Amino acid sequence: MNDDGRRAWAYLSRVAEPPCGPLVALIDLVGAPEAAEMVRRREFPEGFEAVADATTGRAAADRAAADLEHVAHLGGRLVTPDDDEWPEYRFQPMAARIPPEAPHHEDEVRELRPVALWVIGEGRIDELLERSVAMVGTRAPSSYGERVTDDFAGDLSAEGFTIVSGGAYGIDGAAHRAALAAEGRTIAFVAGGLDRPYPAGHAGLFRRIAESGVVVSEYPPGTVPGRHRFLNRNRIVGTATGGVVVVEAGFRSGTRNTATWAGRRGVPVCAVPGPVTAATSVTCHQLIRDGARLVSRSSEVIEEVGRIGELALELEVPERPTDGLEGPALRVHDALPARSGLPVSEIASIAGLPARAVMMQLAVLETKGLIRRDGALWRLAN
Amino acid sequence: MNDDGRRAWAYLSRVAEPPCGPLVALIDLVGAPEAAEMVRRREFPEGFEAVADATTGRAAADRAAADLEHVAHLGGRLVTPDDDEWPEYRFQPMAARIPPEAPHHEDEVRELRPVALWVIGEGRIDELLERSVAMVGTRAPSSYGERVTDDFAGDLSAEGFTIVSGGAYGIDGAAHRAALAAEGRTIAFVAGGLDRPYPAGHAGLFRRIAESGVVVSEYPPGTVPGRHRFLNRNRIVGTATGGVVVVEAGFRSGTRNTATWAGRRGVPVCAVPGPVTAATSVTCHQLIRDGARLVSRSSEVIEEVGRIGELALELEVPERPTDGLEGPALRVHDALPARSGLPVSEIASIAGLPARAVMMQLAVLETKGLIRRDGALWRLAN
Numbered sequence: 001m002n003d004d005g006r007r008a009w010a011y012l013s014r015v016a017e018p019p020c021g022p023l024v025a026l027i028d029l030v031g032a033p034e035a036a037e038m039v040r041r042r043e044f045p046e047g048f049e050a051v052a053d054a055t056t057g058r059a060a061a062d063r064a065a066a067d068l069e070h071v072a073h074l075g076g077r078l079v080t081p082d083d084d085e086w087p088e089y090r091f092q093p094m095a096a097r098i099p100p101e102a103p104h105h106e107d108e109v110r111e112l113r114p115v116a117l118w119v120i121g122e123g124r125i126d127e128l129l130e131r132s133v134a135m136v137g138t139r140a141p142s143s144y145g146e147r148v149t150d151d152f153a154g155d156l157s158a159e160g161f162t163i164v165s166g167g168a169y170g171i172d173g174a175a176h177r178a179a180l181a182a183e184g185r186t187i188a189f190v191a192g193g194l195d196r197p198y199p200a201g202h203a204g205l206f207r208r209i210a211e212s213g214v215v216v217s218e219y220p221p222g223t224v225p226g227r228h229r230f231l232n233r234n235r236i237v238g239t240a241t242g243g244v245v246v247v248e249a250g251f252r253s254g255t256r257n258t259a260t261w262a263g264r265r266g267v268p269v270c271a272v273p274g275p276v277t278a279a280t281s282v283t284c285h286q287l288i289r290d291g292a293r294l295v296s297r298s299s300e301v302i303e304e305v306g307r308i309g310e311l312a313l314e315l316e317v318p319e320r321p322t323d324g325l326e327g328p329a330l331r332v333h334d335a336l337p338a339r340s341g342l343p344v345s346e347i348a349s350i351a352g353l354p355a356r357a358v359m360m361q362l363a364v365l366e367t368k369g370l371i372r373r374d375g376a377l378w379r380l381a382n
Numbered sequence: 383m384n385d386d387g388r389r390a391w392a393y394l395s396r397v398a399e400p401p402c403g404p405l406v407a408l409i410d411l412v413g414a415p416e417a418a419e420m421v422r423r424r425e426f427p428e429g430f431e432a433v434a435d436a437t438t439g440r441a442a443a444d445r446a447a448a449d450l451e452h453v454a455h456l457g458g459r460l461v462t463p464d465d466d467e468w469p470e471y472r473f474q475p476m477a478a479r480i481p482p483e484a485p486h487h488e489d490e491v492r493e494l495r496p497v498a499l500w501v502i503g504e505g506r507i508d509e510l511l512e513r514s515v516a517m518v519g520t521r522a523p524s525s526y527g528e529r530v531t532d533d534f535a536g537d538l539s540a541e542g543f544t545i546v547s548g549g550a551y552g553i554d555g556a557a558h559r560a561a562l563a564a565e566g567r568t569i570a571f572v573a574g575g576l577d578r579p580y581p582a583g584h585a586g587l588f589r590r591i592a593e594s595g596v597v598v599s600e601y602p603p604g605t606v607p608g609r610h611r612f613l614n615r616n617r618i619v620g621t622a623t624g625g626v627v628v629v630e631a632g633f634r635s636g637t638r639n640t641a642t643w644a645g646r647r648g649v650p651v652c653a654v655p656g657p658v659t660a661a662t663s664v665t666c667h668q669l670i671r672d673g674a675r676l677v678s679r680s681s682e683v684i685e686e687v688g689r690i691g692e693l694a695l696e697l698e699v700p701e702r703p704t705d706g707l708e709g710p711a712l713r714v715h716d717a718l719p720a721r722s723g724l725p726v727s728e729i730a731s732i733a734g735l736p737a738r739a740v741m742m743q744l745a746v747l748e749t750k751g752l753i754r755r756d757g758a759l760w761r762l763a764n
Contacts, residue, residue: 053739056730
């Protein structure tokens with residue numbers, strides 16, 4: 001791509017407030033340079049009146065060259081659909097996952113896709129997103145929520161997953177840090193310009209993330225994070241990964257919004273349960289009631305998100321010698337008293353079984369070492 | 383029913399170890415007196431060989447008269463399908479709830495039904511079960527589990543539900559006690575004869591339950607509770623009520639078995655989530671993953687179990703003035719700085735909206751009292 005081309009993308013990335021499906025549609029139709037020209041000249045093909053509306057406020061101000069320079073100065077870059085690094089497949093619907101009855105318009109799909117992404121960091125965003133999972137939640141978690149985030153993010157990093165989150169305090173920060181601690185890679189999708197680290201207290205964390213992963217924004221430099229931008233950023237977190245895990249989230253949580261976006265693309269949503277008495281788990285429980293998958297271990301997340309065939313291992317539990325006994329065998333076993341012995345006829349009466357069935361089961365139980373014969377009597381082995 | 387008839391039922395209630403679907407089928411076919419005679423004489427109609435097998439061990443010993451006398455002496459009674467009090471409808475499949483693809487044989491339905499029930503207490507079992515919910519769980523709950531049991535059982539009792547459980551230590555006992563404390567009624571289904579209160583430490587609790595509710599056993603007096611009898615008792619708890627709530631249950635919990643029986647009859651199964659770090663919630667989480675309904679409040683239980691139309695109330699949450707703002711209104715609101723004012727043109731640029739759209743939204747926001755005009759500038763109201 002030449003410099004003019006990249007400037008066209010930079011211009012388009014600022015000229016409309018995302019998400020702007022109509023603008024994405026126009027770029028798909030005529031390419032970025034031509035789309036930029038149309039927006040500047042206020043001349044649009046028929047059917048693209050929505051682009052005119054969406055770009056009126058900012059069309060006249062062209063800061064593309066300055067934005068590119070600014071971000072280059074920060075050590076970052078603009079990644080566009082014309083670049084190899086663009087993770088196109090992450091912005092397409094996961095057809096297999098979307099229920100066939102769901103409304104599914106091209107316009108809606110275009111709304112999922114950013115125009116371009118401002119990126120800083122050593123990782124390649126397409127590679128990082130290939131095996132990735134978003135972990136999100138409240139800014140004010142309980143110590144339980146922090147611990148679970150730590151465990152899950154550490155485990156998933158060790159399994160080669162990129163941990164994706166929003167860079168906020170609380171669950172987001174815990175997820176990023178656990179990934180780094182496990183020497184995994186992580187992505188922070190932020191809701192303002194790359195020159196405006198938010199929260200400011202996470203500036204150092206963002207630098208560490210960028211050493212192996214990336215910090216990514218849909219917004220050009222200088223953009224201040226605002227509430228609608230956080231909601232909009234959630235759309236990228238919810239749709240750009242292989243799955244979303246909500247660890248803890250109270251009422252009014254933005255994570256509900258993240259989950260809704262995920263559902264629109266067919267991305268699996270998992271939620272971690274907690275005590276029903278804890279406000280921090282309210283949204284998790286509601287999500288599960290609404291169809292999200294309850295996850296209690298990281299392997300269950302992998303089962304939802306991972307490649308086909310990565311099924312959660314059955315929990316291993318210690319065996320007891322009487323395990324697997326059922327029906328007549330269990331009845332005969334239970335008929336034997338704790339300390340004394342009984343003849344077959346009495347066992348038959350207690351167990352309510354024919355004598356021949358009792359004898360068969362006694363033989364089985366003896367072979368297993370659970371009972372022993374003592375003259376004409378049978379007793380428990382221990 | 384005359385004394386002979388009742389003695390026939392008492393004889394049949396002891397002669398086979400429950401569950402015994404074939405014996406129930408024989409009684410359905412020829413009536414209790416005739417079925418008892420057939421078992422005594424070892425002469426069965428063709429196709430009832432299974433009854434012969436199931437009754438061989440105990441056919442010769444007829445303790446019917448003594449059993450009836452013993453239970454009368456305890457202040458109890460034998461309730462049979464020939465009595466008005468028999469809750470027949472509770473042992474029929476809930477057809478509407480059973481998935482159409484489920485295998486659904488008459489034999490299986492007969493296995494759900496006890497031959498008869500030994501009952502002690504002031505309540506009528508058919509009335510008590512009409513609006514009822516089972517609450518079950520581990521014998522070793524956490525304080526969280528005890529608290530939730532207390533809250534749910536208290537609330538459900540206040541709503542007129544009979545609380546049904548198994549009389550064990552832990553969740554069972556907490557559920558019974560919370561029902562009594564709320565002046566509600568409760569049923570304990572026990573796994574041994576009514577003369578053998580188990581656990582012995584709950585003898586006083588059983589007496590209190592019987593003052594308004596009932597203590598019920600499928601087993602004649604003298605029967606010792608054994609492991610297979612606990613499992614079998616779970617079948618009654620799981621199938622005789624309008625729904626089952628599992629509060630806390632660790633590995634190897636008998637509650638999984640209760641839930642399986644409930645599923646066979648089409649009874650809704652609810653489970654209370656807890657911390658994923660707590661062993662006491664493991665089975666609850668597995669049940670939810672397998673399709674049980676997550677419940678976090680008693681009203682959600684009523685929604686599953688109660689009469690049609692009893693839907694859980696939406697949680698009430700305090701409102702914020704900016705609640706309900708979305709799309710352009712939220713973008714315009716967020717464009718305004720915390721302390722200073724801006725002209726329409728600048729708001730349009732920041733919000734990425736045409737000036738006419740901004741003016742429209744400013745008017746809306748002003749009407750809501752969220753912003754105010756200050757000469758040519760607009761600013762936040764507070």
